[in-house]
Amino acid sequence: MKAIQVIPLQANSLHIADVPEPIKQPNETLVKTKAVGICGTDLEIAAGKYGWAPALKQSLIIGHEAIGQIIEDVPGYDLKKNDWVVPIVRQPDPEPCYSCANEQWDMCKNGRYKEHGIKELDGFMSELFCIDPKFLVKVDQNLKELNVLLEPTSVVAKAWEQVELIGNRALWQPKKACITGAGPIGLLAAMIGIQKGLEVNVVDIIDKGLKPTIVKELGATYYCDDLEQAAKGVDCIIECSGAPQIVLKALELVGPSGVVCLTGVSSGGISLSLDAGDLNRYIVLENEAIVGSVNANKKHYGQASEYLSKADPNWLEQLITRRVKPANFKEAFEHSHDDVKVIIDFA
Numbered sequence: 001m002k003a004i005q006v007i008p009l010q011a012n013s014l015h016i017a018d019v020p021e022p023i024k025q026p027n028e029t030l031v032k033t034k035a036v037g038i039c040g041t042d043l044e045i046a047a048g049k050y051g052w053a054p055a056l057k058q059s060l061i062i063g064h065e066a067i068g069q070i071i072e073d074v075p076g077y078d079l080k081k082n083d084w085v086v087p088i089v090r091q092p093d094p095e096p097c098y099s100c101a102n103e104q105w106d107m108c109k110n111g112r113y114k115e116h117g118i119k120e121l122d123g124f125m126s127e128l129f130c131i132d133p134k135f136l137v138k139v140d141q142n143l144k145e146l147n148v149l150l151e152p153t154s155v156v157a158k159a160w161e162q163v164e165l166i167g168n169r170a171l172w173q174p175k176k177a178c179i180t181g182a183g184p185i186g187l188l189a190a191m192i193g194i195q196k197g198l199e200v201n202v203v204d205i206i207d208k209g210l211k212p213t214i215v216k217e218l219g220a221t222y223y224c225d226d227l228e229q230a231a232k233g234v235d236c237i238i239e240c241s242g243a244p245q246i247v248l249k250a251l252e253l254v255g256p257s258g259v260v261c262l263t264g265v266s267s268g269g270i271s272l273s274l275d276a277g278d279l280n281r282y283i284v285l286e287n288e289a290i291v292g293s294v295n296a297n298k299k300h301y302g303q304a305s306e307y308l309s310k311a312d313p314n315w316l317e318q319l320i321t322r323r324v325k326p327a328n329f330k331e332a333f334e335h336s337h338d339d340v341k342v343i344i345d346f347a
Contacts, residue, residue, distance in 0.1 A: 003126035004329050004344065005059040011048030014062070016329055022130040029133045030071040031085060033346045035148045035323075036125045037065030038332055039184070040265075041118060046333050052119045063125030063344070064089045064117035065151040067139070077133045084143075086150045086305075087124060088135040090115050090295055106158065106295040125326075125344055137301040140309040146316045148343055149188065153304035154296035156189040156238065159261045160196070161300070163236050166259045166289045174235035175199060179220075180227065180250060181241030182211040184341045185263060187319060189238045190220045192307050203230035204241075209338050214318050228253060235259070242266045251279060257287040263294070 001021050007013040024030050042062055045051040053060045070083045079085065092100030093112030100108050117123020139147040167174060177193045179186045182204035193200040200220040204211060207224040215222040223230035227246060231237060231253035239250050242264025250260050282288070296304070308316065323345040324332040332342050 001127040002326050003061045003122075004063065004326060005061050006045055006048075006051060007058055008045065008051035008053050008060050009048050013048065014046045014329070014333065016326060017059075019061075019126065021128055024130050027132050028130040029074045029079070029136070031068040031087070031129050031131065031136070032071055033066060033068045033124055033127055033129060034084075035067050035145050035343045035345050035347065036063040036123075037148050037152070037184075038063075038342050038344070039065060039152065043333060043335070045118065050118070054120055054122055060117070061122035061124070061126050062117050063123040064115065065148060066124035066129075067145055067148040067150070068124070068129070070136075071128075074133045077136075079133055079136065079138060084139050084141050084147055085136045086139050086147055086301065087116065087129070087131050088137065088298060088301060089118070089151060090297075091121060091135065103299075104297050106297045106300070125329075127346060135298075137298065137305060139305045143308060143313060143316070145345075145347065146313060146320070147305075147308065149184070149316060149319060149341065150301065150304050150308060151296075152184050152341075153188045153192075153307055154300045155263065155294070156185055156192055156240075157303040157307060158296045158300040159189065159238055159263050159293040160192050161303070162291050162293050163238065163259045163261050166291060167236065167257075169289075170257065170287075172235075172257070176234045177201070178203065178227075178231045178234040178237045178250075178254075180204075180230075180237065180239045180246050181243075181264060182206065182215060182222070183240060184319060186238075186240035187211075187214060187218075187340065188307075189240060189263075190215065190218060191311055191315075193238075194219050195307060195310055201230040201234070203227050206337070210318070210321065210340065211338075214315070214340070217315055217318070236261070238263060240264050244272055248272060248274060248279075251288070251290060252282065254288060255286075259289045259291065262290065262292045265294075 097109035203223040
């Protein structure tokens with residue numbers, strides 16, 4: 001079968017290869033891949049900045065945002081042949097910490113978790129993959145390939161859960177939210193905010209094109225490079241850009257008793273001038289809270305499926321800006337300024 005691989009930590013090693021079909025173990029089921037999304041993590045792995053190969057292997061099959069169909073009925077599970085399913089990315093470590101032992105592997109304490117397509121487990125950018133069915137999520141069958149958006153939606157489902165848990169430390173009646181960054185994570189975070197009945201502002205540096213249109217059609221308000229206005233009077237900010245200057249500004253701008261959730265991962269080596277004392281004073285005197293959020297567990301995948309089911313499929317369709325066949329995989333890893341979500345289409 002065809003698979004897209006890298007040699008981790010080796011730049012320009014991304015390639016398509018003929019590999020043996022996976023051999024299903026007794027506790028596994030076989031899934032036919034339909035589509036795999038590409039995110040910033042994949043681009044970093046392809047650039048040789050990140051990634052770990054499985055034990056005793058040099059190459060890693062890349063890709064973790066997948067949608068596929070079950071090959072045959074799975075006894076003991078509500079999974080039938082041709083059901084659309086999404087695989088969970090992270091697996092608990094072999095000697096689980098108490099978080100992993102309680103299916104909260106997104107909060108792993110010892111870092112020995114594994115991740116498909118990222119860390120010590122092959123990913124899903126292949127024609128077929130095998131997986132323990134307990135790490136599969138049965139999704140809205142009507143959405144079909146659009147469920148390729150479920151994994152990034154699970155990330156912001158968790159982020160919103162964290163915001164609400166912290167906000168509810170006191171009487172909290174949020175009305176307005178700000179999302180920084182109009183990439184897939186930011187747009188899906190905005191979608192969830194709208195579904196929660198909030199007034200949602202989205203800010204990004206793009207001044208025209210698809211992203212402002214998508215935000216407007218969602219029912220949110222788009223701001224071009226004007227975080228101060230976008231964050232005015234908001235109860236929470238979900239930061240999805242990873243830009244250090246935006247992160248710091250978000251901490252200054254969120255309203256009293258507000259929550260800032262950081263989901264974007266910043267690059268290192270960037271120095272900014274900061275009055276740490278003034279920022280500390282503001283956070284303390286205004287009861288602000290800051291939380292980082294990454295990855296998701298099975299509960300969040302279920303929440304994400306519910307959010308996608310409530311969304312307008314025509315709106316979701318706009319998020320997938322390019323579909324690339326496996327043979328042309330290199331095109332998918334060449335970023336265009338108007339890209340939202342690019343997928344490798346195995347269908």
